[in-house]
Structures are given as C-alpha cells and as structure tokens.
Amino acid sequence: MEGLIQGAALVAAPDVLLAIFAAAVYGLVIGSLPGLTATMATALLVPVTFYLSPIAAVATIITASAMAIFSGDIPGCLLRIPGTPASAAYTDESYAMTRKGQPELALGIGLWFSAIGGIVGTLALMVLAPSLAEVALSFSTFEYFWLAILGLMCATLVARSSPVKAIAAMLLGLLVSCIGMENPAGTPRFTFGSPDLLGGIEPIPALVGVFAVAQVMRAMLLPDPPPLERRRFGSILSGQWALTKRYPKPLVRGNLIGIIVGVLPGAGADMAAWISYATSKRFSKEPEKFGTGHPEGLVEAGAANNSALASSWVPALLFGIPGDTITAIAIGVLYMKGLNPGPTLFTENASSMYALYLIFILANIVMIPLGILLIRASTRVLHAPRAAVMPVILLLCAVGAYAVGNNLFAVVLVAAFGCLGFVMERNGYPVAALVLGIVMGTMVEQSFVTSLIKSDGDFLPFFERPISGLLAALTLTALLWPAGVWLWKRRHGRRLPAGRAAG
Amino acid sequence: MHLSDRVTGAVLVALGGLSAWGGSRLPAVPGQDVGPAVFPMLIGFGLVGCGLLIAFGIGHSFEEEEEGSAPGWLYGLRALLPPVLLLLYVLLVDRLGFLLTAAGLVLVMALAFGARPRLALPLAILAPVGLHLIFGKLLRVPLPDGLLAAPW
Incomplete structure (x- = not known):
C-alpha cells in the first residue's frame, strides 16, 4: 500500500503529467497518419526521453505507444490504410462499416474496446509480473538463454511472411549485434578497424532507420493517399455499451488472447490482433457476416491488441526480454534510466512499478476523451499533406539519432539501416525480427557462452533443469510450428481460412 | 527494389559464409573452449542454411504478395x-x-514529395527552427552553429 501511495505521488508530479499529455497527443497524431507506425512514434521519442526524469521517460513511452496503437484504427477505418500494423488485421472490416455508413460505430469500437483492453492488460501485468518475479529469481543463465531464444523464435512467427525469411532476418540481427567488443571475451569483432564500430551498433539508430527512414523511402514511391471527404461524426460512444453487453465472450476472449500473446516474449500487439480476429471469426455464431462490416471481430481484435501492449511489458520488466518492438525500445529506456529490468525490480523499486501501472491505467483513461477529439478532428489531421509530414520525419530521424550520443556516426547508421529495412521489407523479410535480433543479441550470446562455460561445453544441462526444459520444448514448438502448418495445409488441400496460418 | 528469392538467398549464403569464416579467425581466449568465435560461426551457419532454403523457395507458400505495381527502375531510385x-x-x-x-x-524532401513552393519554403524555415528550439534549447543537444548561429 505504501508503494502504491509513493507511486501515485511519482505520477502526480507536474512534469510526469505534462509528459503523459504531450505524449498522448503526439502518439495519437503519429499513429493516425497512414504509414507512421506506433513503433516509429516510440523510436522517435527515445532521444527526448534522454532528457526526462525516469518516470516521465517511461510515461511518454507507455502513453505514446498505447495511443498510437488505438489511433492506427482511424485511417484504417476511414481510408482502408492501416495506421499501424496492429490494426491491419481488421482494416477491411472497419472500412466496410464506414461504407455502410457507420464510421462512428467502427471508430467507437476501436476507442472503447482499446481502452478496455489496455486496462485489462494492465491488470494482468499487475498480477502476473510480481508473481512471476518469484519464479524468475531462481532462473540461471540456462533459463535466460531459452527465454531469449523463445522470444526470438516467437518473433519469427509473424503473420503473412515466410518463417524461413523471418529466421534469416532474426539471424541477421544477431549478426549485427556481434559487431563491436561488447561480447563475453571483449574481443573486437567485425569492426574493420573503424573506431566508431568498436562500441557496437546501438539499437536506437537501427530502429529509427528501419522503422522511420525506410517508411519515408517507401512513401517516395507510393502515390498520395486518397483525400478524405469531410464528414461530421455522430456520437462516438453511443451504442458501445450495448455492444459490450452483446459480445461479452469475444471481449473476454480477445483480452485473454492479447494477454497470453503479449506475455510470450517476442510476440506482441500485431500478432494478437491477427490471432484474435481469426478466432473471433472461427467461434462466431454468424461467421458469414465477417468482412461485411460486422462489429464482432472488431470488438475482439481491438481489445486484443491493446491488452497485448500492456502484458508484453511482463517479459520486458522481468527478464529484459522484449515482448515486441515497442517494448524493445522501452527496455533500452529502462536501462538508461537505471530501472534495470529483472525480478528484483519489483522489490527494490516497488514504487516505480506502481507508478508504471498507474501510468498505464491513466493513459487508457485519457485515451477516451482525447481519442474522441482526434476522431472529430481526423478529417483535418488526415488532411496534413505528406509533403509536409515526411520531410519533418526525416529531419527528426537525423536530429534524434544524433541526440542519443552526440555522434554523427549514428546518422550514418540510420541511413544505412533505412536502406537495409527498405530492401528487406520489399522482399518479404520482416524487419521486426531483425530489430529483436539486434536488441537481444548481446543477451543471447552472454547467456549462451556463460552456460556453455558452466557446463564445460556440454549441451545436456540446457535441457536438464525443469523450467529450462519446458522453455526448450516451447522454443522447439515455435520452430517446428510452420512446418506443421505446412503439412496440415498440404493434407487438407488449403481449406484453411486465410489468417489462420498466422497463428 | 524487388529481388528474386534466389538473389536474396544467395546474398544470405555469402554473408553467412563470410561471418563464419571471419568468426573462425577470431583469437581464442587462452584456456577456454568457448570464445568469441562460437557465436558468429553459429549465426553464419544458420544464415547459410536459411539462404539455401530461401533460394530454393521453401516456405514461400506462407508469403502474401505485396499489392501494387512495381515501379520502374528510374522511378525506384x-x-x-x-x-x-x-x-x-x-x-x-x-x-x-x-x-x-x-x-x-x-526543402529538397518537400519538393520531392511534390509540394508547391508556397508550402515548401515556409516548412523549410519553420521545421528547423522548431526542432532547434526543442532539441537545442530545451533538451540542450549541442547542434552545430556553423555559418548561421541560432539567435537564442
């Protein structure tokens, strides 16, 4: 209780409240612009968080990402262009509702059920993280190794891409993380004599390059999105309560799927949305209505992606293993601010943890009024010409990357990773796997090499300890899952509904 | 820049081979079997394996083709x-x-996106000034002054 009060005091500080508000507006606007994703919004925020107090820094990341995941629904609904990958799963459905003349209802579902999902996910985080912390205290390098590998493998189970390519992208990320002398032996590797590379490649320039510069590059080739017709919206929230009462099962299921997918290291909001949309269709009483503007799938997937966003902080806070690309960024910020992830965080820094939960809940509550405002202003926000937005984003990439270490080499890295991300995306290699590889490489190698030294080069202890054996089994399942799906598809002659394979 | 799977697969094989080779030449830590070479070599072998699978089109059935027509080479530049x-x-x-x-x-970016000078010129003045205020003034990032120092 004492921790809770201290946490509340931390959150009530004026700089934190201001940070929450500013980050909320920023996240809502960036998320709603087509092509600017939640991850990009978060990555571009990191340089700013360098200069904030620890709680304010974490608050900006949490708030901006939650807002951007919701507001990604807006262009999806109005223009059929998902604002973030997490809303891609149900873009067609919500656009169909707009065409039926119910854009208020579709946007309201996004808002209302996102907020519910976010709050339920936060509650799950509050319950799960401290109780898992007890278990995590007994983890050795073997368990950490498998957890990290499990995270990487889950990251390769991305929807709509070849698992082989995803694994290749992940390995590429691991290879990038080898650069420099941040390895157990302290030997400079792959530095080619360049002093700039000695310190290794920081995740932030890589993230900014892959998610922001590559997006600007893609925009250079795409035509302008269609102009939005001006319209006046009716009441956004009316009818949402009726929907809540009408679809209790999809709501609960969406939240549960979101929480489970989020807690898995390496899998986050995007995957939760795809899976829950598919399950919603599978278990619906009226599956034939899906795709024609039916709210049921929206309810489930809208709740799922926001609850996954909160619960993906469980592995991040406990083990320093990101649940998705957004928490990958958040982990960097946590380390930078001295809130090093680990099971002891919950005992030593209990007040900060309470503050973090409170920020999550606050962010999801603030989302409703600000979200309504944004929806009302969306015709104007979405009118912002790309020719004005994209140049500023590019400049932000340059300044932001420079601000992280006052080093111009970071800007070169941003440009290089922009090209890499662009080429990879074009050829079907998921960049999220690359990023997680870069972020987790050092940890994987550290735990792997330490474990091998402990076991004297023997691989048996990797499977002997009970939890480590369980994690190993999960990892192998994740590795063999695509092969199983492939065999299943062959035998059943591709009768699987689209999107199931994503699971 | 859309390349065939054979090309990207071959690039991965080459990269994996190079990293395994480069890794194997790293000096070992005396008195220890597991040194800095292990990890790059494992990754290298993994990349070679994935590259081969991709080049032979395994796992392609999971992919969904990107919509939209491929732009010409010059436009792609x-x-x-x-x-x-x-x-x-x-x-x-x-x-x-x-x-x-x-x-x-x-300015160059805005014009490349087809902005009229009426939009591009004010943007080219306001955006740098705004970012300088945020990063240089508020967050105290040492942005270089060069020829034109900010008056604040």
Missing part, C-alpha cells in the same frame, strides 16, 4: 533520396550549421 540526404546532412552539418543544413534537407 527516388527511394534513395532520403538516405542520400541523411549522408549529405552528416557531411555538411558541421560546416554549414544545423539551421542551414536542415532547411536544405526539408
């Missing part, structure tokens, strides 16, 4: 403008200063 501008920024920012370099970057 437009995509290189942002990274090139970033590199120019790196080369010029110390000499010209942040305000001028940033203004140039924004």
Whole structure:
C-alpha cells in the first residue's frame, strides 16, 4: 500500500503529467497518419526521453505507444490504410462499416474496446509480473538463454511472411549485434578497424532507420493517399455499451488472447490482433457476416491488441526480454534510466512499478476523451499533406539519432539501416525480427557462452533443469510450428481460412 | 527494389559464409573452449542454411504478395533520396550549421514529395527552427552553429 501511495505521488508530479499529455497527443497524431507506425512514434521519442526524469521517460513511452496503437484504427477505418500494423488485421472490416455508413460505430469500437483492453492488460501485468518475479529469481543463465531464444523464435512467427525469411532476418540481427567488443571475451569483432564500430551498433539508430527512414523511402514511391471527404461524426460512444453487453465472450476472449500473446516474449500487439480476429471469426455464431462490416471481430481484435501492449511489458520488466518492438525500445529506456529490468525490480523499486501501472491505467483513461477529439478532428489531421509530414520525419530521424550520443556516426547508421529495412521489407523479410535480433543479441550470446562455460561445453544441462526444459520444448514448438502448418495445409488441400496460418 | 528469392538467398549464403569464416579467425581466449568465435560461426551457419532454403523457395507458400505495381527502375531510385540526404546532412552539418543544413534537407524532401513552393519554403524555415528550439534549447543537444548561429 505504501508503494502504491509513493507511486501515485511519482505520477502526480507536474512534469510526469505534462509528459503523459504531450505524449498522448503526439502518439495519437503519429499513429493516425497512414504509414507512421506506433513503433516509429516510440523510436522517435527515445532521444527526448534522454532528457526526462525516469518516470516521465517511461510515461511518454507507455502513453505514446498505447495511443498510437488505438489511433492506427482511424485511417484504417476511414481510408482502408492501416495506421499501424496492429490494426491491419481488421482494416477491411472497419472500412466496410464506414461504407455502410457507420464510421462512428467502427471508430467507437476501436476507442472503447482499446481502452478496455489496455486496462485489462494492465491488470494482468499487475498480477502476473510480481508473481512471476518469484519464479524468475531462481532462473540461471540456462533459463535466460531459452527465454531469449523463445522470444526470438516467437518473433519469427509473424503473420503473412515466410518463417524461413523471418529466421534469416532474426539471424541477421544477431549478426549485427556481434559487431563491436561488447561480447563475453571483449574481443573486437567485425569492426574493420573503424573506431566508431568498436562500441557496437546501438539499437536506437537501427530502429529509427528501419522503422522511420525506410517508411519515408517507401512513401517516395507510393502515390498520395486518397483525400478524405469531410464528414461530421455522430456520437462516438453511443451504442458501445450495448455492444459490450452483446459480445461479452469475444471481449473476454480477445483480452485473454492479447494477454497470453503479449506475455510470450517476442510476440506482441500485431500478432494478437491477427490471432484474435481469426478466432473471433472461427467461434462466431454468424461467421458469414465477417468482412461485411460486422462489429464482432472488431470488438475482439481491438481489445486484443491493446491488452497485448500492456502484458508484453511482463517479459520486458522481468527478464529484459522484449515482448515486441515497442517494448524493445522501452527496455533500452529502462536501462538508461537505471530501472534495470529483472525480478528484483519489483522489490527494490516497488514504487516505480506502481507508478508504471498507474501510468498505464491513466493513459487508457485519457485515451477516451482525447481519442474522441482526434476522431472529430481526423478529417483535418488526415488532411496534413505528406509533403509536409515526411520531410519533418526525416529531419527528426537525423536530429534524434544524433541526440542519443552526440555522434554523427549514428546518422550514418540510420541511413544505412533505412536502406537495409527498405530492401528487406520489399522482399518479404520482416524487419521486426531483425530489430529483436539486434536488441537481444548481446543477451543471447552472454547467456549462451556463460552456460556453455558452466557446463564445460556440454549441451545436456540446457535441457536438464525443469523450467529450462519446458522453455526448450516451447522454443522447439515455435520452430517446428510452420512446418506443421505446412503439412496440415498440404493434407487438407488449403481449406484453411486465410489468417489462420498466422497463428 | 524487388529481388528474386534466389538473389536474396544467395546474398544470405555469402554473408553467412563470410561471418563464419571471419568468426573462425577470431583469437581464442587462452584456456577456454568457448570464445568469441562460437557465436558468429553459429549465426553464419544458420544464415547459410536459411539462404539455401530461401533460394530454393521453401516456405514461400506462407508469403502474401505485396499489392501494387512495381515501379520502374528510374522511378525506384527516388527511394534513395532520403538516405542520400541523411549522408549529405552528416557531411555538411558541421560546416554549414544545423539551421542551414536542415532547411536544405526539408526543402529538397518537400519538393520531392511534390509540394508547391508556397508550402515548401515556409516548412523549410519553420521545421528547423522548431526542432532547434526543442532539441537545442530545451533538451540542450549541442547542434552545430556553423555559418548561421541560432539567435537564442
């Protein structure tokens, strides 16, 4: 209780409240612009968080990402262009509702059920993280190794891409993380004599390059999105309560799927949305209505992606293993601010943890009024010409990357990773796997090499300890899952509904 | 830039081979079997394996083709403008200063996106000034002054 009060005091500080508000507006606007994703919004925020107090820094990341995941629904609904990958799963459905003349209802579902999902996910985080912390205290390098590998493998189970390519992208990320002398032996590797590379490649320039510069590059080739017709919206929230009462099962299921997918290291909001949309269709009483503007799938997937966003902080806070690309960024910020992830965080820094939960809940509550405002202003926000937005984003990439270490080499890295991300995306290699590889490489190698030294080069202890054996089994399942799906598809002659394979 | 799976697979095989070879030449830690070489070599072998699978089209059935027509080669080169501008920024920012370099970057980008001068010129003035206020003044990032120092 004492921790809770201290946490509340931390959150009530004026700089934190201001940070929450500013980050909320920023996240809502960036998320709603087509092509600017939640991850990009978060990555571009990191340089700013360098200069904030620890709680304010974490608050900006949490708030901006939650807002951007919701507001990604807006262009999806109005223009059929998902604002973030997490809303891609149900873009067609919500656009169909707009065409039926119910854009208020579709946007309201996004808002209302996102907020519910976010709050339920936060509650799950509050319950799960401290109780898992007890278990995590007994983890050795073997368990950490498998957890990290499990995270990487889950990251390769991305929807709509070849698992082989995803694994290749992940390995590429691991290879990038080898650069420099941040390895157990302290030997400079792959530095080619360049002093700039000695310190290794920081995740932030890589993230900014892959998610922001590559997006600007893609925009250079795409035509302008269609102009939005001006319209006046009716009441956004009316009818949402009726929907809540009408679809209790999809709501609960969406939240549960979101929480489970989020807690898995390496899998986050995007995957939760795809899976829950598919399950919603599978278990619906009226599956034939899906795709024609039916709210049921929206309810489930809208709740799922926001609850996954909160619960993906469980592995991040406990083990320093990101649940998705957004928490990958958040982990960097946590380390930078001295809130090093680990099971002891919950005992030593209990007040900060309470503050973090409170920020999550606050962010999801603030989302409703600000979200309504944004929806009302969306015709104007979405009118912002790309020719004005994209140049500023590019400049932000340059300044932001420079601000992280006052080093111009970071800007070169941003440009290089922009090209890499662009080429990879074009050829079907998921960049999220690359990023997680870069972020987790050092940890994987550290735990792997330490474990091998402990076991004297023997691989048996990797499977002997009970939890480590369980994690190993999960990892192998994740590795063999695509092969199983492939065999299943062959035998059943591709009768699987689209999107199931994503699971 | 859409390449065939054979090309990207071959690139991965080459990269994996290079990293395994480069890794194997790293000096070992005396008295220890597991040194800095293990990890790059494992990754290298993994990349070679994945590259081969990709080149032979295994796992392709999971992919969904991207919508939209492929632009021509010359038009595709437009995509290189942002990274090139970033590199120019790196080369010029110390000499010209942040305000001028940033203004140039924004102006070129805005024009490349088809903005009229009526939009591009004010943007090229306001965006650098705004970012300088946020990063230089508020967050105290040492942005170089160069030829044109900010008056604040």
